Amino acid sequence: MDLRFRPEYEAFRQEVRAFLTQHWTDEDRASAPPVNPRGMSLGTAIRNDERATRFRLAAIERGYLYRHVPRRYGGSEQPFDPLKLAIIQDEFRKAEAPGELIGQGPSMLVPTLLEHGTEEQKQRFIRDTLLGKIQWCQGYSEPGAGSDLASLRTRADLDGDFFVVNGHKIWTSNADTADWMFALVRTDPDKPKHEGISYLLIDMKSPGITVRPLRQMTGEADFNEVFLDNVRVPVTNLVGKRGQGWTVSRSTLKHERNLIGSALLSERVLDGVRFLAQALELRGRPAIQDPVLRARLVELETKVLASRYHGYRLLTLQARGEDPGIAGLVTKLYGTTLGYDVARLAMDVLSDRGLLAPGETTAPAMGMFLTAYMWSLGILIAGGTANIQRNVIAERGLGLPRDPRAQRDTGQNPKEG
């Protein structure tokens, strides 16, 4: 283990700070609300305007963002260094500067393309996705295929150089604003469930696509239904081979687990809760002086730190080429459970002021914590529910017997997971 803040790292920190002072000024910071009220929302989490893009380009140039992505695809291609990563994240967070975009495109599609995409697909999509110029949505779930995703029925039939897609996707976050969708479709209905699926990139402007927004419990409408009616998709938009969509999507799902379980989301909300607890009075003293709230704040900070260091451990295993095993499987469950606990603590700090809805101007932080609280439920479900995560941890991580029914339905080889 070697995380020493050797002089070179202190120097690096100073370098990052100097960069931030120069490139992300008070004016930049003031030009948009520092904390996005939908901080927990997937896909819309992080500021993405022109100022932010200009800043991100400079940050990539300097090697601070998208360090794992090759330069030729728009990343900064830096050697793996968890400490530098931590310093960057830390300093960017303190400066309220735009970090790496998170969301379906940068966090899920990009790693999938890096692993399975053709050179043309990489060139075409990665750079613009990292800068938020191409917005993506994830077309996996269907009305009849949620946890049991492999039972999906949206069909893609080959017609010359095109697939013709027909079906119905649901809960598709940001489909109304997305430029493209990465979707799982059934290309070989006669093959066993898992072998007949392919991974397709679909232009949302294609004729035959209808998007109908669905309103969430938060009152907003981020997710949608997507109807696909004879949508023609060039075969060059197939990622991986035909019939290998399930395997390809595995790598996406793994990244989704990491994305949703990432410590960053909880860290940001926890920063907010701490600030709130210092600023708000609760029965005649700052809320942070309440012994119970203090203890819970420390407890959750401890878990947020555990989650961060767990991330370092996973990155190290990855860099050493070792299989993280169960350590890699718990991230989503840990992170989302924690996200809920952190948001709920905010509600307790607010006490009766939690009754005020987002947008109410007299509400502390404009009511944004309610949104975070509700979203923390959404992410317990999205990307594989908590119970599905538990199944995965128990079966693949601990080697407990698979559910015989799920096994029969999916025809999966128990070892392949």
Next chain:
Amino acid sequence: MDFGLSADQLLFQQTLRRFLAEQCPMTRVRAIMETETAHDLALWQGLCGLGVPGLIVPAEHGGGGLELLDLALAAEELGYACTPGPFLGHALATICVIEGASEEQRGHWLPTMAEGTSIGTVAWGEAGSQWNPEHWATFYEGGTLSGEKLFVPFANVADVLLVGARNAEGSVRLYRVEREAPGITITPLAVVDMTRKVQHVRFERTPATPLEGPPSGLQRAIDAGCILVAADAFGGSRRCLEMAVSYAKTREQFGQVIGAFQAVKHQLANMACELEPALSLWWYAAHAYDHIRDQCERHAAMVKAHLTDLYDRMTRDATELHGGIGFTWEFDLHLWFRRAIFDRGFLGDAHYHRERAARLAGW
């Protein structure tokens, strides 16, 4: 640059695990804990042979010259194996000397502590659950100590005690006392964790030697204690999960192994989910002890609270998952349950450490 164990550390861990599995299986654990002292000389000498007591002692004083993380890895293995004996108190006494004694004192005392021929322990806690040095009443005057210290591990086995006490100026410092010195009364106690026995120790004008190094030595030793306890708790937790998983794979009810029931799977998955990130947490704290000192005290407080709470839940769930057999004396699980109780109480409870962490953050 990485956040993982080195090849040497992994090798050391394996060696120690194998040694404990062979030399101190559960039958041996039980035999040793049933003795009056719970200290077995042969086992201790075996650990000394592996260099365990002196791992962190500087090489020039006869130790391994390693770091707290290495010592914590040993603590983890001893926790995993439920090993009885004076390791923890000895390790902390050693750290008191390393961090709090003068160079000359270190030269005198460390070599025998490193080789384990002189066993140490720490006398810190006082009545009223006072683990906070600011509130200690034991005092040093005219070359002697007076006062009462509670929950001193292996006081009746140790050769030397490292005592925290107030001096004439009112500052709390470390003092070294020989167990055979006059004016010491050791009260044996019936204790929950029979693998790590504790006693109350009374000092009445007991001759003592002040440690003449930096005053920060005491806090350093307390931080180290929190981290070592956390590592012990992790080792025990991991063992409990392993036992529960392997039981779930073999015990059959309703015509199938119980591990095929989703409720059981989910209970085990929840345990694993809590356990995995906790490993990185104490690794980090242990690493911070040597390399990121300004973060160490607060991290140590947080890991002590977090890991010992976790240990409690893990032993509880593992016991439940074993059904009736888990509730028996003959089945070994309760020995870890008992160690969890020790880890939670010794050095102060979780709430105390969380409050400390809050104050250290300036809240």
